[in-house]
Amino acid sequence: MTETAPFTEITGLNALDGSSVDSARPDISMMWRNEDVIVIRLAFRAGQTMPDHRAGKPILVFGQTGRIDFTIGDASIVLEPGSAVHVDAKVVHSLHADTDAVATLVVLESSGS
Template sequence: MNTASLVEQLVYQENKPAVTVLLITKTTKEIRIVMKQGQTMKEHKAPYPIVIELFEGSIDFGVNGIKKLLKKGDLIALDENVPHDLTCVSDSIIRLSLSNFDDVERVNSVNN
């Protein structure tokens, strides 16, 4: 059994979103992204399907250039290779589920 917390040991970085691996299971990596208002993650694609949960705050989530406001409790699932970007509207805690075949460094590389 593995356990983790989305709210313990939060660190809001001044210059870019903070990415932390919380759990690794047989099939996924569960990641927490902590963003301050105004921070962004530039457009990128994931090589495998992803699921994003907005645990706290709000973000403008762009998919193929179309923005959707996500707020606390919202979930979004994307297939592989779908262009998307994030702009933090209010301080946010995001849970990202990645395939174990995906690389956390790829997530860090899209931080502005």
């Protein structure tokens, strides 16, 4: 039987790597996953968007660098370092980067929804 550490270190969450100025969409990179959580880095260049979409599970999105307008219905939240937003499953939302920006998306797999 192989024992594993009681923790996982995830690095590179604020890296802008992989995001191309020539693309209309951000770079989306899965950084880690287990049976309970998926951690994804969203790396935007200024002006890039993620149009209206929905997640099948609840999500938490944390601002890492830059500034992202996160829209849910009629509400708009500014994601920047030190801020985060929780969105329930299946709620339509969109993102637009005002500047080069990075966010960390956490998909909550074990929510029971």
